[in-house]
Amino acid sequence: MPGPRLDEQLCFALYSASRAVTAAYRPLLEELELTYPQYLVLMVLWEEQPCTVGHLGDRLHLDSGTLSPLLKRLESAGLVRRQRSATDERRVEISLTDRGRALEERAACIPDRLLGSDASAAADLAALRDALHLITADLHARTPDAKPIP
Template sequence: MKDQLQISQQVCFPVYVFAKEIISHYRPLLEELKLTYPQYLVMMVLWEYETQTVNQLGEKLKLDSGTLTPLLKRMEQKDFVSRVRSKVDERSVNISLTEKGKALKNKAACIPNQLMESMEVSTEDLLVLKNIITKILNK
């Protein structure tokens, strides 16, 4: 029987290395948009939903408000988003796209294809990988 504590026997290690690898491929693509990878994730949620509370963003992105708040402040300084305290519940902050943030979507439209080219991976392989990971995460 193989030693389960050998790194070559671990599932988590190639997943960890792959996560680092994919983000390193995103970095030059996102630099042109003046976005970090976590900021890009926020933008994708907002491009889909227009306005979200900090808590809603956190739920969708699996990030806590301590991580999101400084990230959103930097995005507000770049004029990509606006942060407005809710009139209904003062504890809640609504995050919305600015015109500049909305316009960024057109510039970002080519990123998925550029990423696949950069990584030299097919759409089919990425879809299989995504489906397996999603299946595991949804258990």
């Protein structure tokens, strides 16, 4: 009995799509001097700030070891400010600088530039996004401590 075929695997379709989307974003983000992960951090902060490093990690599904260097680079670029919480020194709060807030307006056009503004395509993409959110939530619920295959 033959094993699973690559093109039939959901994981490969998701992996390929993720790489294609990230590559498509790259030239648009280069105009803003941002990487894709930096853009994601800024998107969270444009929605809600200040927030803690832990909250950013939860929203982006990233650990602090991955986030810390990203935040240092964003701070060096003058886009965010990191500071210890006044109420709990163990917590680091992240907030936008004026320059970081101003970048939101320049970045607002990126989704339309990338995907266009066709209403039927937008509806299809929204449905795909919603399905992916459901799949992700289900996988997180079923495999909180995923173990390697023996």
